[in-house]
Amino acid sequence: MMATEFPKFRDLPMELRVKIWSFCVPGPRVYEMDYPLSDFHSTFPDGEARPRELWSSKSGLWPVISRVCREARDVALNRHRHRYMYVTGEEGQTDEHGVPYPPWTAWNANLPVRFRKGFDIVHLHWHGDYDHHDWLGPPPNPLPSLQWLASQAAAASVSAELLHRFDPDGDKNYSLASVIGSKDAKYFDPHVLYYVVLAIVEIHISAEEAAHAGVFGTLGEEPIRLVDPRDTATVARFRDAWRCGRASVEEPDVAEFFSRVTDAADDYCARVEQWRQELEKKWMWHKCNELRVPEDTHAKIWSDLDQPRELRFDWSRRQLDKGHPWVQKQLAVMPRFEPVLMFRHCTGRCGLAGYANP
Template sequence: MSAKGFPKFQDLPVELRLMIWSFCIPRCRVYEMDLARTDEHLTFPAGAERPRELWASPSGRIPIISRVCREAREVVQKSHFYLTGEEAQTDEDGVPYPPWDAWNTNKPVRLRKGFDVVHLHWHRGYDRHVYLPGAPNPWPSFQWLAKRAAAASLSAESLHPFNYDGNNKAFSPSTTIGYEEVEYFSPQVLYYVVLAIVELHMSDSEAAEAQVFGALGEEPIQLVDPRDTASVRRFRDVWRCRQSRPPSEEPDLAEFFSRATDSAGAFCERVEQWRQELEKVWMWHKCLQLSVPGDVLAEIWAEPAGPAGAPIFGFPTVPSRPIHWTRRELNRQHPWVQTQLGLMPRFEPVLMFRHCNNMCGIAGAGP
């Protein structure tokens, strides 16, 4: 038998052949609703000398296996693809998809209902562009898709920014949602919160050979638990061994992998600190949304030993100055706080590794 063929394949029972074809379909893929803008959403690691641009990924491409034969193509077509964007359909409950006609929206892609993950880069800072009109609010569309996907994903900037050194001080409308948008989050949906976006530049053949972006390189966006040091090391090793670009050209990534792997203990502690801060941010939102009385607020928020920014509830929407969340104490034993934390959606911190086959991020290189 030829090393490149399996002539007895057609002799297998049809049920077995269909099962084999189905195993070749990409696993869960991450579908990006929008593009990240370079000047408002920088790829991490923080402290890089210059921003790294993000480009659309091929997550929505039809699987390669569909090109093999008609039988394989039929298996792909029956794999419960669910169209979004202009071609989206009404769901089983009769609720239509609320289209989001934004200037940074990708073309509709094939999102598999209950299987893929929908990701949103957008945050309020996108409205600050001086050369483009304000972006329409994407949350109704995101909410609709999130309830039908396997899970939802959003940037940490939409909730609470993440920095390696722990100096997360600001919680302002340019980097977070407004308290009135808390209602868009559902306790029934799993939300991945992307702490850092790490782009690995390599050719498609390198990605397929590396096996970190799917068996055939068809899963170009991977969400990894930042505390899973072994998986992060796998991406680091792939980054080091590429042929298309030497690691010396990307010192910012070298810094990221050093912190996430060589100093994994401190990095995981920082992630846990961020998680606790996020709970404080969520409680702050809920207090505003539910108009908690002042006497209850005094019981929920203990006064810090020193100044911690503007009074949290001095203004109807946001504080006038940054809040030092690490110095703002939340009374977690308070019955109201415990109830709200129990109702809080499940937010899981992740790192986003993106495969890019372009030479972006290098001075003088084209996208």
């Protein structure tokens, strides 16, 4: 008998077989609402200025084990019916309260795909710069669609450029461009977990290499992974997987990225924490404007409004009075924003000059 064969599998107790099949069911997968555009994100490798592939279409496929046998399909799709309800995001669908899905049709929108209700994650690449073009009219706001889909998913994810751009070098950027306005803060539900992608990293390795590395799921069915940037051990696993497919000389910016995150982890994590604090201040600024806080209260919340206007949006220097009752109330209902790195598995040579996708 070959090492890859196990004819006695059916003789195992059903409970044990079900447990084995369950190990093959993909973990949380990321469904992209729109195509990522490399010009508008911190994307590694920094390749041609063109849209990236939409890899989450793989995440919308039925799990591989659903095609093995009836028992495996039952485990994959039916045994945990409340957990594996598939949602497509099409018109006519409603949530448990009867609220209909607000469709978003734009030039870079993703066609509806299946995601598992209460288990998978929906991600929005879009931010303000997507609208800066002359050849198309302004697209509809995607945030209502994100809000609805996030209520059906386990969590939501957005690009850092939408909320507060992440700069690992800590350079000051006072611009408010490419971020949501105060009127859009209402679309972020305080009961939803929001991952905020600080950087997108493409890992160009074969399916076999990915399976061996085990970084994109047991059977390679999780082509997009979100990782805490402070989880250096997991980031190092993705670095090792990347090294299997490319020499450092081919993607120097990816090599520099991994060096920064793993070899200078303390500095990188400190910058991530600074970013988190700046985002908190920016969010409070949006809430002040959204809720039209009176000027006298506004002045008490921010103790440095008398500084030059060009410095008011240097969030690293802004002073927010966290002891103020209004601030404490808003922080208590502030959505939970967690910084992550997005790793994407591609078997092609996307983003490299001179190479085309297969």
